[in-house]
Each structure stands twice: as structure tokens, then as C-alpha cells.
Amino acid sequence: MRLMKIDPRALVDNPDRSRQTPSTPQADKMLLASIKVLGIIVPPEVAPQTNGGNGFVINAGHRRTRLAIKAGLEEIDILVKDEADNDNGAMRSFAENIVREGLNPVDQWRAIERLIALGWTEDAVALALALQVRVVKQLRLFASLLPAMLDQIAKGDSPKDNQLRTIAAAPLDEQAEVWKKYKPSRAYPKVDWHWVATALTKTRMYAKDASFGDDLAQAYGIEWALDLWAPEGEDGRYTTNAEAYLGAQQEWMANHLPKRGIIVETNTWGGPVLPPKAERIHGKPSKSDHTAMYIDRDGKVQSVHYRMPEAKKAKSKSGAKHGTGETVVSRPRPEITGNGVKMIGDFRTDALHDALGRAPIEDDTLMALLVLAFASQNVRVDSGAGGEYGYGQRFGRLAAMLFNGEGDLAFDIDTLRVAARLTLIEVLSCRENATRSGIVARIAGEAIGADSFLPNMGTDDFLSCLSRPVIEAACKEASVSLCKTVRETRAALAKHFTTNSFVHPAALFAPDAEKLRDWLSSNTVVVKDQAADAVTDKPEAREDEPIVAPDAGQPADGEDEGFREAAE
Secondary structure, three states: EEEEEOHHOOOOOOOOOOOOOOOOOHHHHHHHHHOOOOOOOOOEEOOOOOOOOEEEEEEEEEHHHHHHOHHHHHHHEEEOOOOOOOOOHHHHHHHHHHHOOOOHHHHHHHHHHHHHHOOOHHHHHHHHOOOHHHHHHHHHHHHHHOHHHHHHHHOOOOOHHHHHHHOOOOOOHHHHHHHHHHHHOOOOOOOOOOHHHHOOOOOEEEEHHOOOOOHHHHHOOOEEEEOOOOOOOOEEEEEEEEHHHHHHHHHHHHHHOOOOEEOOOOOOOOEOHHHHHOOEOOOOOOOOOEEEEEOOOOOEEEEEEEEEEOOOOEOOOEEEEEOOEOOOOOOOOOEEOOHHHHHHHHHHHHHHHHHHHHOOHHHHHHHHHHHOOOOOOOOOOOOOOOOOHHHHHHHHHHHHHOOOOOOOOOOOHHHHHHHHHHHHHHOOOOOOOOOOOOOHHHHHHHOOOOHOOOOOOHHHHHHEEEOOOHHHHHHHHHOOOOOOOOHHHHHHHHHHHHOOOOOHHHHHOOOHHHHHHEEEEEEEEOOOOOOOOHHHHHOOOOOOOOOOOOOOOOOOOOOOOOOOEEEE
């Protein structure tokens, strides 16, 4: 072979080349950037034309040649094979592409470190290789890894980006201790990088979540590191000095407490521990309400508003208020508070809608539920045209599913089933507001097994709505020991239900039997027999079938025939 220079535009593509599929735009962009900065590193290999021409046919390097032309190069180096191959270079082209192997990440890092040692900057390396500077920085994290880990990564067993970040942030001695436990073996040749990263994880506190400024950061000796995996445009600075970070947050809260504000601790789930008998305010607070500031699990400063109950007048031993003859009788707390009833309504509605969307429902049950849905207390039929947000438009979009493009009523059974399910989801609701469907929603939920779609109610929010006897009964059933206070008992129960599901019996869909009988009794109608002339007109009437003569309550001849319904 001999080396010579030539205008890349004079080279002829080989029709027998192995790589016919176009390369990706991203790969072309990377190679083009490299050619612009460094030129062609490996010259294309060519051979003389065999069809009588004086030019050269490319055996290897079609993409390099094409991008050199795009880069505007007037000349490039080529390797000329003196004699043309019998197969027009087909085998050489195939072998050159199939045996090529890209550099593994560790070798890429070593190559980058070599360039950095020769005076290249990270920006220059990124420009030459058409990489983001962030990628170059990420590869340079390998410098902080244990050599044994680098050897494993070079074999193709690499951690994920977030795992690499965690491992590289740990000291080498800690990496070595963890590696002893999780290094590969004959039985398990692959490393479980998740556990390696978990063992080396340190809590990160981010600058973007800090309420304090640079003055407190300096006072507490906080040094920020840069998270290379943070999204573009986001402050990716963080510190692992959690103690100093939380101390600065605490001091900031103390310096910025509102007039009626206090700093509170957090419970096991990261929520604020409010003063006894305090009522949390979720809406707009009034001037007399209080503010509680706390630090959540992520180290962020949060604040909530609460209201203290009004001070009650002292009562005498006889049970009467001082200064009055009125006897005060304390009411026992209900088993479930009003807020708990609302939560159950939300739970039921979500479970019912989930079941209507996903549970198996037979067609006959589906039709029965549609009939049932129109008996809901939240359903009405307007005689006039609905307004912009009327019921007609609300259900019209579902009815439109049953029409084709020509405006004909044409649908398949699957489309009808979907439309029926969506209609039921629109109508049926168990929520404690104007959308409540009443007992029919619970009947429907029981019919389709919506109980299995109810969520875990063993949360602190819901358990706080239950009375002490109910909490203690739940503890007994779940084999959870009672604590000194109701709050501690509730916390223990909630912790138990993080791994075990809890559904309060009152939340199940099956309606109360007595209420169901009352509803059926008030809605059952008696259908009278048809008029006698409608019966006698039947040619197939049997001789033993009674003939009912018309009376005052039945239609006479010439009138419309129908049924007369009377409430039972």
C-alpha cells in the first residue's frame, strides 16, 4: 500500500460495501466535529477501479470521505491498494466493519486524561469529539474509582450514571471496604452496583432547597459540590455535610419566624408535630391563626398554619358552668369523624372508577349498571337544550364515540363497552358532596368487586379520624402493641400498615341491608296487567288464560294502550 493525497470528491463509492444503512445524525455530527478539529485520523482505504476508469474505489472509509467533503477539506490522505480485489473489496469491507470495536468507557477516560495531561482542556476535548462538556466531566469521575472497579467496568459491567456519581463521591478506603462485600465471584460474575452505591450513599443537601444565603453557608463551613447529573439550568450544588446544612436552615427559621410562629419537630413520616389540640388550616389563614415552621425529610423549610381551640370556661364539679345553672354534657367522639367520612367517600369513588375502568364486567351486568346509574340521586335529565357546560354536552362526547365519520350510528361491541364504562365513571360517585350518587354507587361497587381497588387507609391522616376504641380494636386485630398515648399508638399502627394494607370495614361498598331494603321498597313499582282488549287480540291466547275486562283504570277502545304503574 502507498499513501497519497487526493481530493475526496474524486473518490468513487463502492456499490458492494457492507455498511448500507445510513449512520445516525448524532454519530455523523460527532465525526464531523472531529474532522473539523483534527482532520481524518485514519485515511480511507481505496483500490483502482476495475471497469477501465482511472479513479479509485473506496473499500473502507465511505463515511469519513463523505464528512470530509461536508467539512470543506480540499485534500485528504488515502491508502491506495496497488491491485484491485477480485471481489471488489467486499470481504475487506465486511471484515473492517464487523471486527471494529469501540472504546469502553474506562479506555475513553484514560484517553481523555492523556489529552488533559498534554494540555487539552475539557472544553477542547468536548468540541473535538462533539460531546457535551458534562459527558467529559462524567467520564473523568473514573479517576475517583477503585482500580478493581475500573477493571470490572472495562469488561462491560458498568454502573448507572447516578450510581457512578455516588460511588465516585466516596473515599477510596470506603470503596475498598464495600468492594470486599460486593465484588464479583464465579457464582455471580456481575456486580450488583445498586447495593454498592447504596452502601456508599451519603445524604445530599442541595443549594436549591436552602432558605439560607451565602453568609450562613460560610458561617457553618458549608462547601458546595457540583452535581454533574443535574438538569440543565438547575442549581446542582450540594453538600454532604447534613449537620451544618440543617443547622443553617434552623438558624434561618429562627431569624424569620412570623409574629404567631413557632418551630416544631417532625414525626416519623416527616410531617409537623403541632401543639396539642391544634387544628391544621389548609385554606387561607386568618390573622388570629398560628404558623408552624419545620424542616422536612429533604432538608427544605416548610410552614403550615393551625388554629387553637377557644379556651373553655371552667366547670364546677356538678357539671354546671360557673355563673349559670346549665349542665354541660360532653359528647363522645364518633367512631369516624366527618373528615374521615369525606376521605372514605373519596377512597370509594376512586376505587369505583378504577374498577369500572379495569375490572372484568359481563355485558349483562354492564347494562344493568347503566340502568341503575340513572337512579342515582346526582342524575337529572333536562328537558331543554343544555348550555355550554350542560349535561347534554357532558355526555355528548361519549355518545359521539358511537358514530362513524359519515354521521351514522355505527360501532362495534368493544367501543360500546368503553363508552358504557366511561358513562358510568361520569355518573357514579361516592363523594360527600353534590356529586354523590347515593346507595346505587355502593351497589355498583359491590357488583363489580371494587373493594379490591380500595387503597391502603393505614395512613396517619386517615387513622387520626378514628376514635380511640376503633384504633385499639385495629391494633388488636393487627397484633400491634398499645402505647402510652393515642398518638403513639396511631403512629405504631401507621408504621405497621406501611407493609400491610388496611381497609376500614366502614369503607367497604356493600350497603347496609336495612337501608337497601328501604331504598328498594321506595322505588319498587307494581305493573298492572295490560288492557283486556290487548290480551284478547293475541291469537295464541290459551283457553285457561283469564280475560280481564277493562275497568275505569284501564284504557278504553281507541285510546293508547299502556301500563298503569302504582307505587307499592
